[in-house]
Amino acid sequence: MRRCLDCGAELTSETCENCGLTPAEAEAVLRRRLLNRTAIYLLGTVAFLPAAHFYPPLELDAMFIFLGVASFVVVGSAVWIDFRARRQASVEALKRVCYGLLPVSWLLASLLFVNGRFDSAPPVVHTTVVVGKFSMPGMLRTSRLVVHSWRPGVRFERVPLSPGELDRFQKGDAVEIRVQDGLIGIPWVSAVQRK
Numbered sequence: 001m002r003r004c005l006d007c008g009a010e011l012t013s014e015t016c017e018n019c020g021l022t023p024a025e026a027e028a029v030l031r032r033r034l035l036n037r038t039a040i041y042l043l044g045t046v047a048f049l050p051a052a053h054f055y056p057p058l059e060l061d062a063m064f065i066f067l068g069v070a071s072f073v074v075v076g077s078a079v080w081i082d083f084r085a086r087r088q089a090s091v092e093a094l095k096r097v098c099y100g101l102l103p104v105s106w107l108l109a110s111l112l113f114v115n116g117r118f119d120s121a122p123p124v125v126h127t128t129v130v131v132g133k134f135s136m137p138g139m140l141r142t143s144r145l146v147v148h149s150w151r152p153g154v155r156f157e158r159v160p161l162s163p164g165e166l167d168r169f170q171k172g173d174a175v176e177i178r179v180q181d182g183l184i185g186i187p188w189v190s191a192v193q194r195k
């Protein structure tokens with residue numbers, strides 16, 4: 001059974017009875033839509049970076065991994081849809097995967113922004129000791145201060161810092177980490193200073 005690449009309706013003749021497009025036209029429409037939507041998704045991942053910079057969540061690394069996996073699936077399925085559409089093969093299942101994940105990047109970026117921007121509760125100050133630090137060069141230029149954790153069952157916290165700040169700290173320093181609960185419950189770091 002062949003399906004229209006644009007609307008997914010079953011094809012009984014050379015023109016889709018639902019949307020009125022020929023298979024070639026439907027393929028062109030599908031490709032343009034796919035390109036636009038993937039671009040909007042990728043813009044969301046770009047919007048995530050300033051949100052994570054201004055209101056860095058304590059679990060930033062886990063969020064990066066999640067966003068990375070989601071982006072891989074979105075881009076991968078978009079490429080696969082394009083590949084199958086060239087052969088006029090069915091793309092409905094792949095479309096559901098790809099389009100279903102599209103809001104993820106914008107959702108995550110806006111959650112982080114709202115969580116930090118409208119969080120008016122006072123921060124909780126945790127005093128701890130620096131165990132190590134590291135920074136990753138490249139486009140993301142992320143820096144982490146590794147400290148003993150104050151949470152039960154967690155050994156270390158990898159506190160996000162801007163790269164310039166990292167030089168202020170040495171291994172063994174006592175530091176104060178100001179953590180905010182976040183408006184929607186995502187703990188984030190508002191300040192790090194030496195004690």
Ligand SMILES: [Zn+2]
Pocket residue numbers: 004005006007008009016017018019020021026
């Ligand atoms: Zn159609």
